[in-house]
Amino acid sequence: MRPILLLLLCTVSVHAAPNILFIVSDDQRPDTIHALGNEVIETPNLDRLVLRGTSFTRAYAGYPICHVSRAQILTGTHAFKALPKYPGGAIDPKLATLAGTLQKSGYHTCYTGKWHNDGHPMQRGYTTTRGLYSSGGGKGITQPEIDDRGRPLTGYRGWTFKDDQNKAELDKGVGLQPNNSRHIADGAIHAIQTAPKDKPWLVHVNFAFPHDPRQWPAGMKNRYDPAKMPLPANFVAKHPFDHGNIDGRDEQLLPTPRIESEVREELALYYAMITDLDAQLGRILDTLHSPDETIIIFTADQGLALGSHGLLGKQNQYEHSIRSPLIICGPGLPKNELSTALVTLHDLFPTFCELSGIEIPSTVTGKSLVPLLRHQTDRIHDFVTGMFTDTQRMICDDRWKYISYPKAGREQLFDLQTDPQELHDLSDLAAHQAKQEELRVKLEAWRQANEPR
Numbered sequence: 001m002r003p004i005l006l007l008l009l010c011t012v013s014v015h016a017a018p019n020i021l022f023i024v025s026d027d028q029r030p031d032t033i034h035a036l037g038n039e040v041i042e043t044p045n046l047d048r049l050v051l052r053g054t055s056f057t058r059a060y061a062g063y064p065i066c067h068v069s070r071a072q073i074l075t076g077t078h079a080f081k082a083l084p085k086y087p088g089g090a091i092d093p094k095l096a097t098l099a100g101t102l103q104k105s106g107y108h109t110c111y112t113g114k115w116h117n118d119g120h121p122m123q124r125g126y127t128t129t130r131g132l133y134s135s136g137g138g139k140g141i142t143q144p145e146i147d148d149r150g151r152p153l154t155g156y157r158g159w160t161f162k163d164d165q166n167k168a169e170l171d172k173g174v175g176l177q178p179n180n181s182r183h184i185a186d187g188a189i190h191a192i193q194t195a196p197k198d199k200p201w202l203v204h205v206n207f208a209f210p211h212d213p214r215q216w217p218a219g220m221k222n223r224y225d226p227a228k229m230p231l232p233a234n235f236v237a238k239h240p241f242d243h244g245n246i247d248g249r250d251e252q253l254l255p256t257p258r259i260e261s262e263v264r265e266e267l268a269l270y271y272a273m274i275t276d277l278d279a280q281l282g283r284i285l286d287t288l289h290s291p292d293e294t295i296i297i298f299t300a301d302q303g304l305a306l307g308s309h310g311l312l313g314k315q316n317q318y319e320h321s322i323r324s325p326l327i328i329c330g331p332g333l334p335k336n337e338l339s340t341a342l343v344t345l346h347d348l349f350p351t352f353c354e355l356s357g358i359e360i361p362s363t364v365t366g367k368s369l370v371p372l373l374r375h376q377t378d379r380i381h382d383f384v385t386g387m388f389t390d391t392q393r394m395i396c397d398d399r400w401k402y403i404s405y406p407k408a409g410r411e412q413l414f415d416l417q418t419d420p421q422e423l424h425d426l427s428d429l430a431a432h433q434a435k436q437e438e439l440r441v442k443l444e445a446w447r448q449a450n451e452p453r
Contacts, residue, residue: 017106017200017356020295021192021288022348024073024204025277026066026114026211027314028300030057030323032274036338040230042223042275045282046327049298053329054337054373060344060384060396061302064314064321067116069301069345070206074098074117074124076349076364079387080450090118096361098349100125102202105358110191113184113206120166126204128164131187133180133208135159137168143175149265153213154249178217181209181273185280189287200356205284210273210304212253214266217276224268231263232308232320234421239310241408244391250313263307270306292331295355297348300324309422317394317403318422322386333373341372342381342398385446395443402427402439411436 031038035047036055061069063079071082075095084092091097099109103125111121115134122129137160147153156176160168161183172183188205195201209217216222237257245251254262281298288294303321305311314321324345329335346366353360354368367380379398386394393404396416403412413427413436426432 016293018293018295019195019200019290020102020107020202020352020356021284021297022202022204022352023207023281023284023296023298024070025207025274025298025300025325026209027302027304028210028274028325029303029306029320030059030300030325031320032271033325036325040224040228041271043278045278045285046298046325048285049296049327049329051336053327054334054339056326056328056339056341056343056369058340058342059299059324059326060342060386061300061322061324062344062346062385063387064302064316065388066211066301070117072344072346073301073348076346076361076366078346078365078385078450080452081363081365082346084452086452091124095363097125098352099202099204101349101353101358101361102356103127105356106199107356108196108199108201110195110201110203111206112187112191112203114208115206128191129162129187130164130191131184132162132166133159133184133206134162137162137170138174141170141174147213147215151213151253154253155212156208176208176211176213176215178215181207181217181277181280184208185283188284192284192287207277207280209277210270212250214269214273216269216272220272220276222268223272223275226261226265226268229264229267229271231260231267232306234309234318234320234423235260235263235307236310241405241410243311243316243405244388244407245313245315248313248315250315251311253312256310258307258310258312266312267306270304295330295352297326297328297352299326299345299348301345315388315392317386317388317392317401319401319416319420322394328369328373334375339372340398341379342384342396343369343372344381344384347380383442385443393443393447395439395446397439400435400439402436402443404440404443411440413439 033046034041034043035050068079071091074097075082080086103109109126111126111129112131138158161172191203302314304314308320350360350364350366350368354370371377383397391407395402399417401414411427412425414422
């Protein structure tokens with residue numbers, strides 16, 4: 001399961017530490033915000049954040065799968081360092097965590113919504129939880145195997161909401177229910193309303209939508225007409241080779257080759273789940289007594305294919321899946337601006353620290369986005385990298401992207417400036433061999449310095 005991440009920031013008086021609202025969605029493509037160019041989707045609350053702040057159009061997840069991406073966010077470093085038993089297992093206990101760092105600096109920290117890392121949020125620096133949604137608790141309760149369309153219900157099986165004693169709240173259902181986002185928003189609203197008045201707070205909200213199993217949220221049946229849903233510009237019926245997850249769970253949700261009508265139906269549900277999430281985001285924002293004195297960050301753990309390049313899941317290095325939406329807004333920061341700078345999700349941890357006046361822990365390898373926000377520089381990374389298991393490695397700079405598929409013995413090279421949809425692989429063209437070799441060498445140097453041996 002993967003989550004998606006949304007990021008908004010607001011600064012306060014230099015004499016007081018700011019409250020922080022950190023919101024992450026699950027599997028949300030970077031092109032699913034109306035104000036950023038998607039004319040079909042309805043996202044009025046994300047749109048108002050766009051108007052209030054800076055939207056980063058090239059924010060990279062690093063590792064497009066839920067628990068790994070979230071571990072990177074929590075620790076401010078890349079997957080190989082965050083998870084010593086990469087790509088699974090526990091977060092390295094020697095690493096500082098975002099919530100733990102803020103907690104030690106006097107913050108009240110609350111976790112709300114989906115938890116997909118090892119242990120419990122309170123073991124990672126969160127003072128309390130509210131509306132916690134995690135695996136387990138639904139033992140012995142039978143769940144449907146298929147939805148009302150005959151599609152497999154494979155995601156979030158056995159997951160339940162938990163109370164502050166970590167006991168399952170079975171009245172809220174088992175698995176991913178249509179009202180999941182409302183329950184998570186209820187937890188966030190309660191956390192904000194009951195936060196201590198004598199110290200700053202962090203409320204970290206993690207939506208499970210729009211991850212599958214996709215279903216119409218309450219009150220949104222047929223909100224979007226599948227027949228009118230545009231296919232992605234890079235839709236194809238089948239990916240040309242096994243990219244490393246061709247038989248994965250996500251890829252089996254629809255038959256291959258992809259059928260246009262079925263992909264349109266899936267997109268209609270996906271958009272409805274995002275619109276529902278947006279409405280719940282609005283409820284949370286309306287709860288803030290002093291939004292102009294609150295750091296608000298909205299992002300997603302990664303994107304999703306949903307027909308792009310013939311794929312459905314996020315386990316790939318294409319832009320639609322390896323990138324996340326990211327918005328940062330607040331007084332003292334630019335409003336209604338776009339940044340095309342290369343950034344990563346593990347840059348958020350040091351960003352929080354700098355905006356809060358807290359020293360960045362030595363274990364953090366991400367870079368603060370504050371210099372970008374304050375127009376002190378136009379770049380903090382010369383390149384970014386991506387990975388998935390031992391089957392995919394990626395590097396991209398401002399213009400070029402190189403992907404290596406070690407198991408498949410394949411390479412790809414894309415000119416993102418002239419081909420943003422990544423439709424034309426240039427790796428076999430003699431005219432681009434020098435650029436490909438340059439990126440190949442940089443990627444190998446990064447791997448030698450960072451991958452476990």
